[in-house]
Amino acid sequence: MLKKDIRIAYKKKREQLSDAEIEEKSLTIANQVLELSIWDYSFFHLFLSIQHLKEINTEFILHILSGKDKNIVVAKTDFSNLAMKHFLLTDSTPLKINKYGIPEPTDGIEISDQQIQVVFIPLLAFDEKGNRIGYGKGFYDRFLNECKKDVVKIGLSFFEAIEHIEDTNANDIPLDYCVTPEKVYQFS
Ligand SMILES: Nc1nc2c(c(=O)[nH]1)N(C=O)[C@@H](CNc1ccc(C(=O)N[C@@H](CCC(=O)O)C(=O)O)cc1)CN2
Numbered sequence: 467m468l469k470k471d472i473r474i475a476y477k478k479k480r481e482q483l484s485d486a487e488i489e490e491k492s493l494t495i496a497n498q499v500l501e502l503s504i505w506d507y508s509f510f511h512l513f514l515s516i517q518h519l520k521e522i523n524t525e526f527i528l529h530i531l532s533g534k535d536k537n538i539v540v541a542k543t544d545f546s547n548l549a550m551k552h553f554l555l556t557d558s559t560p561l562k563i564n565k566y567g568i569p570e571p572t573d574g575i576e577i578s579d580q581q582i583q584v585v586f587i588p589l590l591a592f593d594e595k596g597n598r599i600g601y602g603k604g605f606y607d608r609f610l611n612e613c614k615k616d617v618v619k620i621g622l623s624f625f626e627a628i629e630h631i632e633d634t635n636a637n638d639i640p641l642d643y644c645v646t647p648e649k650v651y652q653f654s
């Protein structure tokens with residue numbers, strides 16, 4: 467299948483989820499994240515959910531990270547250059563929902579791409595090789611390209627893998643893991 471068709475199909479699938487299903491699946495995903503071998507790392511990058519697009523609620527993972535005293539890093543997006551800046555999330559980090567519905571820090575301690583050790587990645591769909599599809603602006607491909615080579619890349623998805631994304635390109639950086647409510651896929 468082609469990215470553009472997969473995007474349409476998976477946006478529809480998400481729209482059909484009820485709020486209760488989103489909460490339940492998000493909690494199951496968070497519990498599976500606990501089983502990954504990532505807990506020796508200290509800098510974790512997490513996306514904050516866009517609610518109106520029915521993304522995975524990452525608050526459960528946020529609580530796990532905070533309970534383990536990890537450094538939690540969140541992004542501020544710049545749609546004019548499709549780049550992201552990263553800030554440490556602390557009790558005093560001011561968050562504001564931007565016009566795309568993304569909760570973002572307005573200010574704080576900036577973290578460089580090179581300091582990040584684990585990245586939780588939003589996606590619409592992924593395939594059995596770990597290729598992913600997002601909303602199509604390439605934010606995460608650009609970001610991951612600036613991270614350390616051994617950064618651990620973990621996709622989170624409500625749905626299982628599709629067989630094959632046909633039109634992957636050289637900029638696409640594959641996942642190391644993808645966590646769904648059913649299972650943990652390991653690609654590397
Ligand atoms: N929570 C979260 N943060 C993230 C991402 C993400 O997927 N999820 N991104 C991952 O790269 C980047 C933001 N990417 C985005 C790209 C496009 C739209 C957007 O076009 N929204 C439109 C149309 C929505 C639709 O597709 O139906 C809108 O709100 O009108 C929003 C976010 C960085 N931060």
Ligand SMILES: Nc1ncnc2c1ncn2[C@@H]1O[C@H](COP(=O)(O)OP(=O)(O)OP(=O)(O)O)[C@@H](O)[C@H]1O
Pocket residue numbers: 469588598599600601602603604605606607608611637638
């Ligand atoms: N490292 C990069 N440098 C420059 N352009 C890039 C880079 N990575 C991706 N792009 C461009 O971004 C656009 C979107 O890429 P793609 O279709 O893979 O998005 P996506 O992975 O679905 O989106 P997202 O990363 O925002 O979730 C493409 O035009 C691609 O060429």
